[in-house]
Amino acid sequence: MTSEVGAVQRAEKSIEARDLSKWYGEVIAVNKITLSIAPGVTGLLGPNGAGKTTLLNLIAGQLKPSQGDVSVRGHSPWSDCSIHRLAGYCPDIDSFYRAMTGHQFVVAMLRLSGFRSRAARQRAAAVLRTVGLVEARKKKIGAYSKGMRQRLKLAQAIAHSPEILLLDEPLGGMDPLGRRRSIDLIKKLGKEGKTVVVSSHILHEIEAMTNTIVVMSNGKILAEGNVHEVRELLDKYPRKVHITCDKPRHLSAKLVEFDDVVSVSLERDTPGLLIETIKPDAFFNRLPKLIVSNNIEVESLTSPDDNVEAVFKYLVEEKKT
Amino acid sequence: MSDIAENTALADLPGPIGNCAARWLYQMLAVASLTLRNLVLRKRTLFIVLLACVPVAIAAALRYWLPIGGGRPTAHQFFTGMFIGPYVYFVIVLTTIFFGASLFADERGDRTITFLLTRPVPREALVVGKFLTYAVTVNVMLLVSLAVTYSILSEMDGDAAAFRKAVPFLTHARVLVLEVLAYGALFTFFGARLKRPVIAGFVYCFVWESILPYLPVFLKKATIMHYMLSLSPHWKSRGEILEFFVEPTPPARAVWTLLAICVAFLALTAITLRTKEYSFEKEL
Numbered sequence A: 001m002t003s004e005v006g007a008v009q010r011a012e013k014s015i016e017a018r019d020l021s022k023w024y025g026e027v028i029a030v031n032k033i034t035l036s037i038a039p040g041v042t043g044l045l046g047p048n049g050a051g052k053t054t055l056l057n058l059i060a061g062q063l064k065p066s067q068g069d070v071s072v073r074g075h076s077p078w079s080d081c082s083i084h085r086l087a088g089y090c091p092d093i094d095s096f097y098r099a100m101t102g103h104q105f106v107v108a109m110l111r112l113s114g115f116r117s118r119a120a121r122q123r124a125a126a127v128l129r130t131v132g133l134v135e136a137r138k139k140k141i142g143a144y145s146k147g148m149r150q151r152l153k154l155a156q157a158i159a160h161s162p163e164i165l166l167l168d169e170p171l172g173g174m175d176p177l178g179r180r181r182s183i184d185l186i187k188k189l190g191k192e193g194k195t196v197v198v199s200s201h202i203l204h205e206i207e208a209m210t211n212t213i214v215v216m217s218n219g220k221i222l223a224e225g226n227v228h229e230v231r232e233l234l235d236k237y238p239r240k241v242h243i244t245c246d247k248p249r250h251l252s253a254k255l256v257e258f259d260d261v262v263s264v265s266l267e268r269d270t271p272g273l274l275i276e277t278i279k280p281d282a283f284f285n286r287l288p289k290l291i292v293s294n295n296i297e298v299e300s301l302t303s304p305d306d307n308v309e310a311v312f313k314y315l316v317e318e319k320k321t
Numbered sequence B: 001m002s003d004i005a006e007n008t009a010l011a012d013l014p015g016p017i018g019n020c021a022a023r024w025l026y027q028m029l030a031v032a033s034l035t036l037r038n039l040v041l042r043k044r045t046l047f048i049v050l051l052a053c054v055p056v057a058i059a060a061a062l063r064y065w066l067p068i069g070g071g072r073p074t075a076h077q078f079f080t081g082m083f084i085g086p087y088v089y090f091v092i093v094l095t096t097i098f099f100g101a102s103l104f105a106d107e108r109g110d111r112t113i114t115f116l117l118t119r120p121v122p123r124e125a126l127v128v129g130k131f132l133t134y135a136v137t138v139n140v141m142l143l144v145s146l147a148v149t150y151s152i153l154s155e156m157d158g159d160a161a162a163f164r165k166a167v168p169f170l171t172h173a174r175v176l177v178l179e180v181l182a183y184g185a186l187f188t189f190f191g192a193r194l195k196r197p198v199i200a201g202f203v204y205c206f207v208w209e210s211i212l213p214y215l216p217v218f219l220k221k222a223t224i225m226h227y228m229l230s231l232s233p234h235w236k237s238r239g240e241i242l243e244f245f246v247e248p249t250p251p252a253r254a255v256w257t258l259l260a261i262c263v264a265f266l267a268l269t270a271i272t273l274r275t276k277e278y279s280f281e282k283e284l
Helices: A002-012 A052-059 A081-085 A100-110 A118-129 A146-158 A175-192 A203-209 A227-235 A248-255 A279-292 A309-320 B021-040 B043-065 B075-109 B112-115 B123-154 B160-166 B169-193 B197-208 B224-232 B251-275
Strands: A013-026 A027-037 A041-044 A067-072 A089-090 A164-168 A196-198 A212-217 A220-226 A237-247 A261-266 A272-277 A296-301
Touching: A013 A052, A027 A052, A027 A067, A027 A220, A041 A175, A041 A203, A052 A067, A052 A164, A052 A196, A067 A089, A081 A089, A089 A146, A100 A118, A100 A146, A100 B021, A100 B112, A118 A146, A146 A164, A146 A175, A146 B123, A164 A175, A175 A196, A175 A203, A196 A203, A212 A227, A220 A227, A237 A248, A237 A279, A248 A261, A248 A272, A272 A279, B021 B075, B021 B123, B043 B075, B043 B123, B075 B123, B075 B160, B075 B169, B075 B197, B123 B160, B123 B169, B123 B251, B160 B251, B169 B197, B169 B224, B169 B251, B224 B251
Parallel strands: A041 A196, A041 A212, A089 A164, A164 A196
Antiparallel strands: A013 A027, A013 A067, A212 A220, A237 A272, A237 A296, A261 A272
């Protein structure tokens, strides 16, 4: 019974990596990653240089693992090119056959996938409509904007109706409308039961598409699971808040009275102070009243932690401990 | 866009070809079509077309400006010189280097190779499709050039029939076609394997094969040029320093050797595509 359950669980996993490593000389791009990805949308989140593209290239069969192995539906993507019938890849690189029109490009990609010309033309037309390039289909790719080229890459990746989609930073350079349309499309594909892996270094982009995330940094997986669980990890750590005002000393004296404020440090050269709080919500609720009641003029208020780099930094520190 | 109704779902449209052999053939032709589009749209192609016109221009100049008689070489001698000089050593070599090497080097340079390698195209179909396009394009271009040169020179002495009997066009065309295939396969492999395939091609042709006359016999046979010249109807006219040390390879064996070289390098190219990583990561 146990083995049957195990077999079912394994069958549900579209992509599996075990002790997967990839290095270039002395640079380790992916470091002993063990990972299972099931159908649905999975966000691959990490700062630039985290190893996301390398991991996607390993899954797409573009790179040979230095150590460990990766399988897509039980096949090794490096040695079995037929796996590309099941998978669609939207690479990060911004390269095309620029003398072609968008329609010609997608038709060519479909013909390479083994579709007859007529079927390829029909599919190309349908998929270009899906990504919102129907008006621009007869324009040369060289005349496309960055966002249009991104959508074209997405179109060629989904044109042959693959079960698995690997999308490397697919929203980069898109205008808000294109971004919205692409996010909706990715979510729809996930709901249809396709396995979609989307990489990004922007947390809210990933959050807009899925709750399932894998956080990478320095070639390692720092956290994986529900995006809210990952966010909760952050609450264990103090949030930094930077304030520039006319009475920094006075404000700091008031702030240290609060229990949730872990530290306050005054800056030497500027009228600023850096606060660390373990309850950022409560802190931000109290702050306006405090400022008004003490007649303090605030020039700026920023939270250096409100970016994804800080999230990774916290997670890296947690991993070390 | 008219061949599909609004809101047609991808899943409702026809899928890929089911039969493996038919799909292989179709994918190979798709590669060939894509390659042809890329070859034609390059500035390099214009340069090669102009290069193929050089022997024609020389032939035309000889035909119309050199006076008849007065110890002038015959049309036969001119054609012999034209074929071995401009064609075998210059035009064919340069054309095969630039076109052969570009088959995969352009895809690498333009970073479009990712699109080819993330499609379910068997690597052999990729190589055959690209090479087929190269072979047809280059052979047509050069055979037209050779045919025009031949026609111009055949009229030079006023006795075209005698010229054509002494210098059969098909014999020369066979040498040209085999040279295009053998060198093309070698440079295709260079393009898939090396970062600077054109330089490697120049080194091979203009350094390694240039010292051919000074090489020991066994090394001469390790060059494509040896088999080319063995097939050439003008073997004795080459004037190699060590000519007397090496006999030409019999024509049938030379043909098979050149074809074997072609197949071997195409197979190596397919193996290279299977084993080499062509990733263009920002992280690298």
